[in-house]
Amino acid sequence: MRIDTSPLLTRIEPIPFSFTWRGEGVDLGAGAELLPPVTLEGACSMNADIFLVEGRIAWRYATTCDRCLKPIEKQVSVDFSEEFVHTEDPEFPDRYLFFGQVIDLTDMATDLLILNQPLQNVCKPDCKGLCPVCGKDRNETMCDCVQDTERENPFARLRALLEQQEEETK
Ligand SMILES: [Zn+2]
Ligand SMILES: [Zn+2]
Numbered sequence: 001m002r003i004d005t006s007p008l009l010t011r012i013e014p015i016p017f018s019f020t021w022r023g024e025g026v027d028l029g030a031g032a033e034l035l036p037p038v039t040l041e042g043a044c045s046m047n048a049d050i051f052l053v054e055g056r057i058a059w060r061y062a063t064t065c066d067r068c069l070k071p072i073e074k075q076v077s078v079d080f081s082e083e084f085v086h087t088e089d090p091e092f093p094d095r096y097l098f099f100g101q102v103i104d105l106t107d108m109a110t111d112l113l114i115l116n117q118p119l120q121n122v123c124k125p126d127c128k129g130l131c132p133v134c135g136k137d138r139n140e141t142m143c144d145c146v147q148d149t150e151r152e153n154p155f156a157r158l159r160a161l162l163e164q165q166e167e168e169t170k
Helices: 106-116 146-152 154-169
Strands: 002-004 015-021 033-047 050-064 071-085 102-104
Antiparallel strands (some): 033 050, 050 071
């Protein structure tokens, strides 16, 4: 994933790029597994001594639903705009350093993946999850444990107590 920036020294038009990447060594964390390839598309342009790399990065990953633990696959697509420079400036710590004419996008792509990887994953927005009592998938079967969890609720218990008192005073 290298861009040769030397044409920018003699012409103004941005240099387009399109890469596929295996994402070697990238750990998405939280039990998510990257499904290569990662794709990067965009263009590199130059303004004074700053090289601007803009485009879109997309990847797929395998994980499990946070609620029902079913295996799922998801896709992420993110627009990016990053600056590359030859000399470090403490005022702009987010800029990437590079040497010579060639920009290697590997570090930037690694950062984009890790920063934009979703922390929460559900198989569908209304996934009902697993029953905390019997472990059954509530999307497939409705168990009788619902009442149990309600009884464990202190307010439900209070309500039951009040109802009981009302019964007794009648
Ligand atoms: Zn689910
Ligand atoms: Zn249950």
